[in-house]
Amino acid sequence: MEIGLSHYLILSGLLFAIGIYGILTRRNAIALLMCVELMLNAVNINLVAINRFLQPDWRIMTGQIFAAFVIVLAAAEACVGFALVIAIYRNLNRINVDEINLLKW
């Protein structure tokens, strides 16, 4: 038995789908942010695995670099996301996203 690219693709797809499930079902904004992190990690798994399996020259690590930048993005997103959570809590006194709908229609 051999672990191939498709194993990684399916694992990352599973992680991505779980993230989507969470994003659609959780009510707490912080929990939603965690689900976004799950989805971004799925992307990273993909990138690194593709880099390894499809690039014959190990020194061309485009996928790994890409993944590093995704981590940078995740850090920035988490930072801003929690700032927004705090701001919205201060203004509306709640952080459940299904209770936040002043703006509609």
Add this chain to the structure above:
Amino acid sequence: MTFKDLFILLLGPELWLTFLGFFLFTLDLIFPRAPKKVFGLLTLLAFVGGLVLVAAQVLSPDLADEVRQAAQENRLGYWLVTTFSLDGLATFSKGAIFIGAILIALVTVDYVEKNLREGIPEFYGLMVFSVLALCFMVSSVELITLFLAIEFASISSYILAAYLRGDPKSSEAAMKYFLVGATTTAAGLYGMSLIYAGTGTTYLYEMTAQFMPQLGETGVAFSPPLPVLIGLLMMLATLGFKVAMVPFHGWCPDAYEGAPTPITAFLSVASKIAGMATLMRVFASGFGPLSAGWVPILAFLSLVTMTFGNLAALWQTNVKRLMAYSSISQVGYLLIGVAAFSPSDFQTLLGMSTFQGSEMALPGIFYFLLGYAFANMGAFAVIIWVENWEGATDRESFEGLAQRSPVAAALLTLSFLSLIGIPPLAGFFGKFFLFGAALSRGLGWLAIAGVVNSVISAFYYLEVVRRMYFFPPRRPERVSTSLMVSSAAVLGVVGAFAIGILTEPAYQWAMAAFFDVVFAPNISFR
């Protein structure tokens, strides 16, 4: 040319913006008591300077050759040029972005003084940096840079949208904007990973080079590799989110309504120009050879987008929110142009076949964008004009505006007429080019849908006009405003007129921009 020269020439406007942005932050630290207007003027200076630098780049005759030359001699230069392109698409959209940003800066000053009590320098700084991010967005020809730029622009927009501290609507708008953005980002990144899997590179022009041989001599589109195509569609989530196309539009009306009005204008003008330019770069240039795979999808989404935007706008009572739906529908028209792309366009762009201007929609998109930017900015300037006085943007605030400020009412009417597409304003010719291209590409149904939608759109635009002219004013006093806001409104409308009257030169300029879209830095390092 040394590396330093190359660096400065290539990244001139961006460096200037970075410098002024950080300067704004530090100025506040050094002189905490500096009058807030100074920051506004500095921002204006940043954007005007940026426009000048872009103009200099466009007008210097052999810059492109020099850049290419330098990149061949210099290793670092090579990497700069291969990630950051200075082609016509980039310079044209940077020009448009800066024009929009200047008008936005003009309307911001009063608004900020009225509505913000703290964090004003940061507000301006963030505006400067988000324009910087937009500039990077339209210039990057490499996926990593591209996605970083998109995220940079998005994140600074989230923050700006949340800026009305005491207003729950502002926080809510930013929250929704952020969550939808994060989801589409994740989907888009997943798509990029699939594209990377299918092509092995992150450079758009390398992908083009890979697909070109399969396109063949005849220009018949071929069936693209599936992972790449699916990845491209997932990337559409990110780009579609930026331009607010259906079904990635959910955030748009809420964010537009809740955000500070200048930021709404920013999102609907500057951000949209950059988003559309990037969408064209990725789809029409990077993945142009795969057009058979994505053209039907974009045609369909274009139809859905404009219809949704227009129909939903019919019921809006808040003018800011109405503008949100209106901007969604305008994206629908723009997408007609992308959907009217065909492989033969690609060959035209590469100079492989002769140009038939009437058939090609891509220059039309740029022309439309420019006209849209002017008209929309004119409208938003008047909206801020009224909002600063009335403190609200509901339809009732506009009733009887013709008596309270005839100039404002006239300017708003003209902007709306351009958005509907009444000659000789820019909106008409923009639609003319796009629908015409659709017709000649066998997308007659889409052109008809566009015309029907334009008719529907007249209802809600003219409803506002009707209220301005035929309703009694709610309060008798005149609505006055500062010179900055009114000049922004006048500039917007004059621009829409000028683009409309000078159709031919403007279109030529837009077309010239396009012969560089497929700019692959044809340099090989020796």
Add this chain to the structure above:
Amino acid sequence: MDATPTVTAIILLAPFVAYLINVFFGGRLKEKAAFVSLSLVGLSAILSLLVFYHVVSKSLSGHFEGYRGTWLTVPLGSKELALGYQVDTLTAFMLVVVTFVGWFIQLYSVGYMAGDPRFSRYFAFLSLFKSSMLLLVLSDNLVGLYAAWELVGLCSYLLIGFWYEKPEAARAAKKAFIVTRCGDAGFGLGIFLTFYLTGTLSFQEIFHQAEALTGEKAQLISLAAVLLFCGAIGKSAQFPLHIWLPDAMEGPTPVSALIHAATMVAAGVYMVGRLYPLFATPMIEASWSLQVVAWIGALTAFLAATIAVAQDDIKRVLAYSTISQLGYMLLGLGVGGYSAGLFHLVTHAFFKALLFLGSGSVIHAVHTNDMKKMGGLKEAMPITFWTYIIGMGALAGIPPLSGFWSKDEILAAAYIANKPIFIVGLLTAFLTAFYMTRQIGLVFFGKNRDPHSHPHESPPVMWVPLVVLAAGAVLVGFIGTPWYNVFHKLVHFEGAPHHPFKPLPMILSLAAAILGILAGQNLYITNPIKGPDDEPLRRRIGRLYDFLANRWYLDWYDPVKPQPGYYLTPSFIRFTIAQRWVDLHIVDGMVNAVGYLTAYILARFYRLFDLYVVDGLVNWTAWITGFIGNGLRKIQTGLVQHYMFIVLTGLALVALWTLMKQMP
């Protein structure tokens, strides 16, 4: 048993004899009328089964064209008209459906109609209907078909208005008669045109001649097919003549099950299937008349399914469902899935009859048609519940129940021939599963919302047919599974393209059904409605729900604001009044005034036209546009997770579309 003229005549005439007996001696027979009817129809059912067995075994063992024969010849001047029959596999299936399903429905009626003062009259009409329906399927020529066509229409009229004391019933009967007549006018024209083009009325001859036609006449034959199809539009209640069928539910429930679900309304589908070679000229792929059939079917299937979502009357839901499913069959025929469409006809007859009888059982128990006033019947009526679940599963397309196989076959054909129609079919499948789950949830789950009713299980004479039909609804599908499709072997069209089995449409249709059930379960079963006025769906989609509940404002027979018809109808009345006035004056000899009057009438008519038709149309269009806008606006619920859901499903659907396009 061979289908000799005698045998077929007995099959045909036995119910007719029952009709005569019941009409003349019904007063004396009283309750025994049912036995007369049951035994004679039973005789015809047994004969039909034997014929069926014979035909099937013959055609399975080799090439078999079917039986043909002549009952009698009528001399018509120099020509003579041969009234004949034909029994091929399609007819054999129809025979079984009509007599076998019909027999059980009649048995059920014994319980359902017990105590009715016009008990024997009811059985008389039912027998007459059977006889006419059998004539319809047996005929080998357009004259017999047309005569039977009108006869079943008459029976339908009589049975819808069976309780004519009820004004609604009388009105519904009239509506059904008049509306279907609109389609029959086209049908008649189609027969004339066909006769003009081919010079014959016998099916075989017509097909034979039609193939040889060239030039203009070859074009006209498609027009003839479309005109004939108008008849099917009326009889099978397709858009825009679909409006009569829901009102027809005013008749007794067994009638709804037999006539307005299983047999007569399927006559339109049967007719298209019977005349398929005419529709398929010159080529099955290039025939525009089949395109018309497919699009009318698809449109109706979708339209009726959306309306069914917003109905509260248990039988009306089923009526709209029937319309929708008939549209499905025509869709299947239209996209070239000849055996698929007819297979669905057969399976549908079983499970829809089952559902109607089940609903009758429920109505019998709670004495109301309003689902909002029911609830919690699961415990009180276990047999009805479980059989209903089977019917519902078959209709929604849950494997391995019969509806799944036939619906899937239709979708597979549509997938290959016409992607937009496939999408419409998929949407309809989703809606079907949704409204059936809604119905189950409202009727059987939750708590009983009517404190005065004490529901109980129906008597055996009613539940035995339920069980038998449920068994049929489960089993009959297995004759048409993709792996071993006996039905296709028996009933197929030579020119129809044969395609290998494709898993994708099957997966998609199953996914649509499951999604629909999940959605319905979420809205109606997990959280039962709180009272008769509660409607979870209205809370979600607002005025769109009212739009659907008002049947898209499309009922032109009973128009309501803001339909064009609402403005049109009074103008017609005024027009006739004006005409009568003109008549009087002309009769009075004011000949000189004719010119003036004509001008006057024209002007007046034009003014009315402008006032009511044009304005009405403009208002309607503007109103509908604004209305849709208001509905679309409601997508922006303000809840960010809904936006993300739209993003993700939109993306997934786009990707799926691409996959479908790219995968060969």
Add this chain to the structure above:
Amino acid sequence: MGEVIAFYILALIIVLGALAVVTGRNLFHCGLSLAAVLLAVAGLFILNGAEFLAWVQVLIYVGAVLVIILYAIMLSENITGERILLISQNRGVGFAAATLVFALIAFLGISLSGLLAGHTSSVKDPVLALLEGADSNVIVFGTLLLTRYILPFEFASVFLVIALIGALVIARTAE
């Protein structure tokens, strides 16, 4: 064989941890499960020869992002004054959408990964010359970042600064 076992163990941790994140009732436990997922992903990186990236993952993600998350949880528990219990809603719809997406990706993963060609560049990249003789993951990573990806690298630094300033501006309390 070792790799197979390691992969399956890590995959199991990832999937179970992720499921715990999206279904758990206690926000704090969800945060800890997320940490487990992130660490396991780092493990996968090592398995794929991306040692440096694994360290980045541990340091930035587990070290920084997760601390922010846990900090926010504590903070919001403080401000709401009670333990946050998580409730999910629309489970059926979420499940359907997730299944649809997963089916799509799995379809791509299974049937198309065989079609993916090995990556070869059509452009002769000068970075290859710089990488001659490089023997460790970190050296190559750093070289690439400062040559080929110099622009995104610099850009990312500005990006992080601005994100930080922005977050501070909207999160700080009113004066």
